[in-house]
């Protein structure tokens with residue numbers, strides 16, 4: 001799928017905006033879903049590994065997105081409904097991710113669950129890319145778009161180092 005080439009227009013080369021880094025994460029999630037869905041049912045070890053990676057990617061992405069992107073847009077009247085909806089969609093995705101824990105990768109429901117999770121996440125990412133980002137570009141200045149990207153990326157690096165469940169210092 002071709003990605004948008006216009007996302008960093010108007011800024012200095014290398015000055016990533018929050019939209020660039022969120023979109024990069026979305027592409028990574030799409031790639032991991034695609035690989036997991038194309039893996040054979042017998043490739044249990046590789047499926048398990050892919051899912052662990054996917055789970056971490058999605059969890060860190062949603063957490064960072066809420067902390068550094070949506071929290072800044074929550075009070076914007078034009079964006080309020082979209083922000084609340086995004087939080088609900090994140091919650092649905094997190095709950096679904098949690099239900100994988102009780103299920104073996106070779107259980108026939110596993111692939112069905114993965115399909116549903118990918119549909120929920122894809123729907124959500126499309127809404128972000130097509131609607132939320134569009135409104136947010138008007139609501140957030142260039143400087144702040146860049147600053148948010150730095151915060152988001154820093155949080156992601158630190159989130160990976162921290163043990164699961166540990167609080168992330170800001």
Ligand SMILES: [Fe+2]
Pocket residue numbers: 062065086090124128
């Ligand atoms: Fe999101």
Ligand SMILES: [Fe+2]
Pocket residue numbers: 022026061065125128
């Ligand atoms: Fe997202």
